[in-house]
Amino acid sequence: MTCVSCGRGEMVEARQPKVVERDGRVAVVRDVPVLVCDACGEAYLETDVAKQLDVLFRRLLDGPVDQVVGHYEHTAVA
Numbered sequence: 001m002t003c004v005s006c007g008r009g010e011m012v013e014a015r016q017p018k019v020v021e022r023d024g025r026v027a028v029v030r031d032v033p034v035l036v037c038d039a040c041g042e043a044y045l046e047t048d049v050a051k052q053l054d055v056l057f058r059r060l061l062d063g064p065v066d067q068v069v070g071h072y073e074h075t076a077v078a
């Protein structure tokens with residue numbers, strides 16, 4: 001798959017942490033599967049991964065703590 005951003009790089013699978021901040025609270029999800037361009041470094045989330053991340057971040061940010069770190073879990077889609 002060729003990068004749609006720069007048009008010359010190849011998208012390669014990688015794992016990256018994703019961070020979301022909401023109302024002064026920070027949530028981190030580690031080991032998120034992404035596609036990263038080997039030329040420009042642009043990272044893409046696949047649709048089901050993005051949906052899953054939404055679920056995870058909502059759950060993490062609804063908790064009682066100011067900072068929370070979770071791992072990406074593919075099975076948690078509601």
Ligand SMILES: [Zn+2]
Nearest residue numbers: 003006037040
């Ligand atoms: Zn690129």
